[in-house]
Amino acid sequence: MKELTAKINHQKSKISKRKAQPAKSRNDKWVLRLYVAGQTQKTATAFNNLKLICEEQLKGKYHIQVIDLLKNPQLARDDQILAVPTLVRKLPLPVRKIIGDLSNTERMLVGLDLIERSALKVTL
């Protein structure tokens, strides 16, 4: 496992304007695992997007592990990883998975249970 230090992308984000919804797990420790395959453009995009959102939504409570499957291929089996990049929310339970480079923030927030699924439908 390899932990990378984050480079925050100062991308403009609309997230702060949104009301941060369900707050039930807000105070728990968040463990997020990002599976990638090598240092590709997709890897970088995904990581940057993740870091950005975490900083905004879960500041101080999150922990990101980045796993490069090229270096540790056997780890793909445990979390049933097919697609890369895949973000796995290990904690809080239940486990959630989001595939893609996380460029669609709303979908990502829904995937992480940070906003309700219904909110997504409205915006869609």
Add this chain to the structure above:
Amino acid sequence: MMKKKQVQSHRTVLPKSPTSIQGLDEITGGGLPKGRPTLVCGGAGCGKTLFAMEFLVRGATQYNEPGVFISFEETEKELTANVASLGFDLDKLVERKKIWLEHIHVERGEIQQSGEYDLEGLFIRIHHAIESIGAKRVVLDTIESLYSELPDPRILRVELRRLFRWLKKKGVTTIITAERGEGALTRQGLEEYISDCVILLDHRVNDQSSIRRMRIVKYRGSTHGTNEYPFLIDEDGFSVLPITSLGLNYFSSSKRISTGIPRLDTMLSGKGYYRASTVLVSGTAGTGKTSIAAQFVEAACKRDERVLYFTFEESPSQLVRNMCSVGIKLEPWLKKGLLQFHATRPTLYGLETHLTTSIKLINKFEPTIVIFDPINAFMTKDNQTEVKIMLLRIVDFLKMKEITAFFTSLTSGDNMESSEVYLSSLIDTWLILRDIEIGGERNRGLVVLKSRGMAHSNQIREFRLTNHGIELLDVYVGADGVLTGSARLSQETKDDAEQLLRQQEIGSKQFGLERKRDAMEAQIVVLRSEFEAEESEALKGIGIEKTLNERFTQDKVKMAKSRRGDVSIKTNGTKKKKVTV
């Protein structure tokens, strides 16, 4: 043996990866295309997974080609349990690094897509699996299920295409299974990407029984059998039967074997059936078809031959019991292992399965005689052609193996011959049992309708089941026509009576003559005795006369003496006396 021959004869342009699946290597001319992907498609439950698994296991155990099984549906545990019934010990193979099992599963509910993704994770996993055991064969079992598990089919399509190309480049022989789609080979059109070899498995239900068939839709760069071949999945795994490839070039034996019924042997020019010929006994219900078969079986077992008996109407024990009642004892042979029964209901499975099962059993038991009792059990209203094809395959197969086939067939109606005319071309010796109804009773008549290659009898014989087996009797042929049964008996009695009468008459005539002779002789005796009496009287008289005569002569001499006369007396007797005097 056959497989090897086939492989050699198809000087392969394309390197092939043998499957060791019974029959498949024959059809494909050596196996699946080596180092290329093969698509195996078919509906639910047609045996795709088993096919793929057998390919891997055989590769790992027989060709030292380790294999990776990526399952998108079943877990490792389920897979291991499922194929254990075929005798594959996956756990052991996994432990010995011959097989790599990996279950890839994505829960649709817990996945959210956000942005672009690719399937590099899958590539990495497959690559890791291949590298871990040095795999040469890979199976992707129903990769299409990814379509329902992952969002964005557009990405998937591109990625899968890339995956197949990648696998080809890696040079692993791959089987990709897919569900059959509506109007297409697969639901997601995978056949567009995998075009090296496409095998279609089919599992259809016809007349309430299921038939499994396989067809090679395409095989790029290689010749292959194009027919639909029946296949079977049983405790020995997968087996395909390319029997339609058999030809008419089998060796014909001139050896003969007894029918077990001495007089039937006589009817078949004295020696019985030809070995490896096909015998059909047909007749209406209760005419003794099974008994003729059983008699044949018993005779064969006595010669230490092995007999496989397929019965489709009676259970083995019932058959043994019934045959015992007519004095044919099958049980000892059953115990000795020379005779084996195989009892199934014809409706249990389809014709193809019957065919494949039969052939498997024949291969296993290696009999010299095979009985099918009765074959018409397979017939339904409109499957005559199919039944004929099945029988043709069986007959061809048996002839090739020099096995004598004995079929029985139940016929109905009067025109027995025409009702089975479609079978005639298959049959070498055809016996017909028919009922002969005369004088309020039914009797059985047996006739040899045809028997190829021998001068057979044209006579109808009366056929009787006795408690010591089958007996063939001459029918009565007399002034009143052909008679059987009691009519024959009564006619025979009548004949006997007449003969007796005639004999009696002769006797009495002889007796009369005898009497007359006796009377005559008695008369002779009487006459003789009368004559004797008369004779003795007469002799007595003669004696007296003689005495008197003598005395008279003596008296005369005396008188002459006394008178001193010289008169000579002219009696002989007295002359000497005179001299001496």
